[in-house]
Amino acid sequence: MSKNMFKSDFPIFENNPWLVYLDTTATAQKPKYVIEALCDFYKKDYANIHRWSYMLSEKSEEVYDNSKKKVKKFINASSIQEIIYTYNANYALNILACSLECSGYLKSGDKVLLTITEHHSNIVPWLNLKEKIGIEVEFIAIKDDFSLDMDDFEKKYDDKVKVISFTQVSNVTGEIYDLEKIWKLKREDTIFIVDASQSIPHMQVDVKKLNADFLFFTAHKVMAETWLGVLWGKKEILSNMKSVFSGGWAINWVKEDSYRQAALPSRFEPGTPHISWALTLLKAFEYIESIWGYEAIETYDRELIKYTLEKIKEIPELHLVWWTNLDSRIWVFSFYLDNFHSLDIAEKLAEANICVRSGQHCAEPLALRLGISSTFRMSLYIYNTFEDIDLFFEELKKIIK
Ligand SMILES: Cc1ncc(COP(=O)(O)O)c(C=O)c1O
Known part of the structure; x- marks a missing residue:
């Protein structure tokens, strides 16, 4: 596992040390630069x-x-x-x-x-x-x-x-x-x-x-x-x-x-x-450009995607929409859990300072076509760490218990 080299460039994390921000698909945090x-x-x-x-x-x-x-x-x-x-x-x-x-x-x-x-x-x-x-x-x-x-x-x-x-x-x-x-x-x-x-x-x-x-x-x-x-x-x-x-x-x-x-x-x-x-x-x-361009982003995203896909296997009740090939996806994951509403999951995660989004993600025709009314979405970016992913999955396990 490589250490995150980018997080310290983003002041939001210095000012909110407990923040686990997993909602970049909605909007990205801003670097100091x-x-x-x-x-x-x-x-x-x-x-x-x-x-x-x-x-x-x-x-x-x-x-x-x-x-x-x-x-x-x-x-x-x-x-x-x-x-x-x-x-x-x-x-x-x-x-x-x-x-x-x-x-x-x-x-x-x-x-x-x-x-x-x-x-x-x-x-x-x-x-x-x-x-x-x-x-x-x-x-x-x-x-x-x-x-x-x-x-x-x-x-x-x-x-x-x-x-x-x-x-x-x-x-x-x-x-x-x-x-x-x-x-x-x-x-x-x-x-x-x-x-x-x-x-x-x-x-x-x-x-x-x-x-x-x-x-x-x-x-x-x-x-x-x-x-x-x-x-x-x-x-x-x-x-x-x-x-x-x-x-x-x-x-x-x-x-x-x-x-x-x-x-x-x-x-x-x-x-x-x-x-x-x-x-x-x-x-x-x-x-x-200063962080060596998309090559650096893509190298790190492969690592975090691989890690997330492994962690998902630890929770059998958790369903990912969709289990795609590592090479044809970015680090965005929409889930649903048997017997839980995704809004409740997002609220429970928020109580633990973990930010995800729930709903249809402004893609209602897709939700209708899949027959899945609502999912909770976890999305990563260069400032996220392996620890963020661990915290997300640990909290999910607690919620299910
Ligand atoms: C694929 C895609 N297109 C368009 C948009 C719309 O962006 P904005 O709300 O900034 O116009 C989004 C926002 O989530 C998006 O994910």
Whole structure:
């Protein structure tokens, strides 16, 4: 067992020595490096951007640009013009779905394909369009081993499909989907969207390898602030699209009776953006680089996953949704226990300072398909230790007794 080298970088644990935080899938704790950079920024450099005539504004503009340059590098985008900042993953997809509709990419009768494991953020915006303009929304099944059912995909991928929108990693099962398979089967006339909200904290995400047309994620799950989301889109498509939102800074000119939308990416970013939250994303990615990147995260995650999968075997009444292959999962585990409600389990664990989440984890169609009304989810990250896992299982054993 290797010693945890990262925990001391996170002040929350110094200030709450008894804390066993097993809820990173909901949101990640922030390293000192991010927290201090945010404080320094407010103390030294903060001003509104796009007003270049004075130094503070120039500095803030540079921070905003550098943040996008870092995102570009992390996801292997071609240009920062392809990177749009929004509020979170939910907003990113709402903007995208409605902009595709108002730009004529989606019309009545067109079909959107999702997986049954999607988070609600990648379901509800499409259901809204179903209600508004009459698109169809269909779900691809998963197989017993929780991989995508490619036979079901090929059956449902008919001429009406104009959008495929899949998560790269499930926030319930931790399963990593092999999305590179999809683009090999994808037609030119289909837009391929990837939800990277759970993958980007854990693994290298590469829009070119995925051959995606759009990709989105939420910054707080990768150690930056809440209320910042990233929407990346291929420039060739984005530049032909109208934005569903408009207003200040998203325009080239405005007259009394008309306006022209601005160039990319401002067209999709009306109003004053979250400059300081953009800084936190820059710093969070710098922090990942400083700990030797995703290689370090993935090496540690293999160790903790292996350990957790062994510990599960000690409690026969405990059911994991789902027992996936070590190499195709991240460190997210959803459980149910015979004869216990998952909310009661989460409350009992909370009494022992162990933080987990219970419910359907914003993936109700998956819960319905599996016939499991509620689970409690334990999720790990670089600041978790083997002792955290031991405490979780010891407490579960006590609860069962
Ligand atoms: C896979 C996935 N997509 C999207 C989201 C939505 O993130 P946000 O609530 O920050 O918009 C989540 C949050 O749990 C998620 O796990």
